[in-house]
Amino acid sequence: MAKFLFESDEEFKQYMSDTLAYVNMQNTVSKLVSFVKPQYMIEFGSGNGATSLRLAKENPKTSIVAVDLREKMIGLSKEKLFQNRVSNVTFINNDLTNLENYNLGNANLILMMYSFKYIADPDSKKENFLKDLYSRMREGAYLIIGDTFLEEGATKEDVKRQLEDRYYNNSKDVFWNNLKGLSEEDVKYAFDVQTINRMHTKDQVKFGVDRDGVYYVSREWLKKTAKKVGFKVLLGERLNSLSDTIFVLQK
Ligand SMILES: C[S@@+](CC[C@H](N)C(=O)[O-])C[C@H]1O[C@@H](n2cnc3c(N)ncnc32)[C@H](O)[C@@H]1O
Structure with missing residues (x-):
């Protein structure tokens, strides 16, 4: 199995956090969350916690649960939480695909920022994840997926x-x-x-x-599959020429 993720906060920061693509994605997500003003939201695949922590500060009335599979990342997030003294975010070490573990019926918004691509092949696993998520979400709740996508039919x-x-x-x-x-x-x-x-x-x-540890899909695939599952596709716009894209789906 590929070592496709970063083990230390420093490595993650140097590699990912400060890139223009990441900053632009986070700024845009922050803007979208401020439109929704959720009472309760869940971030799946929260990494070092930077996005959930920022959202918690910007939206003091929102309760946030942030989930990551890697204990190390949850440890870093908790350290940051302690330094920042924010009380409306909780970091949980768990697998995002175990949807029965989460209080999805109460969430107004689910966020997946650069984490959807880690749901392994075949694509039917991603489709089943979306189906399961849809069935557990409340009516009107939003699912925001920000990630890198491929072009349809790319070789x-x-x-x-x-x-x-x-x-x-x-x-x-x-x-x-x-x-x-x-x-x-x-x-x-x-x-x-x-x-x-x-x-x-x-x-x-x-x-x-x-496709070793990271499993990109095309924008067209996500659009088609989200519709098939029952979501309304409110947005599916690129952020940059590198094909980072934000989807806003609604049940
Ligand atoms: C690129 S990072 C996400 C960055 C983060 N969303 C942010 O905004 O800073 C992707 C994260 O998804 C997590 N991840 C991958 N598969 C997961 C799973 N099945 N359950 C929970 N977290 C998972 C990884 O551990 C990693 O920290």
Whole structure:
């Protein structure tokens, strides 16, 4: 099984959190959540907790449950929670696909930001997950899925090109984010972090192309399947040229 995720907060931050794609996705999700003003929401696949923590601060009347499979990430989230002293978010170490564990009938909004792609092949598993989720959600509740999607009918070569573009773009963000000055030492540090990031880049492209741990679907697939399951598709818009897209679905 591929090592497709990051083990430390520092690694995650260097690699993912500060990329333009991530920041733009989080800003847009924050805007959408402020439109809905949920009383109770669940984030599935909360990673280091950055998004749920931000949403909790921005929406003090919203109760948030954030779920991640990795104990380490939940540990980091709890540390951050302690530092930030926010009381309206709870971090839970669990598998998001075990839907019976969650109080979905009470949630006004479910968020999956860069986590939907981890539901393994075959695609029917994602379809069954959506069906199960739909059946447990309350009428009118929203499901927001923000992730990277493929083009319909993309060949392995197309997927490789798309993911290379995506991850090389991210590594340039990482270079600029880690440049803290113009001294020789500062510039060397930024290049060093970028080099480490590029090693991950190669892996990330390979995992996506080989469908080893990361299982992208096309926008068209999600649109069609969500409708089939019964969701109204309110939005399914790209955020950028790297094919990150936000879907807003409603029961
Ligand atoms: C890219 S991170 C998500 C980042 C996070 N949503 C944010 O906004 O910062 C994807 C997360 O999904 C989690 N994940 C993957 N499969 C999961 C599952 N079956 N149940 C719960 N979490 C899962 C991973 O552990 C990982 O932390």
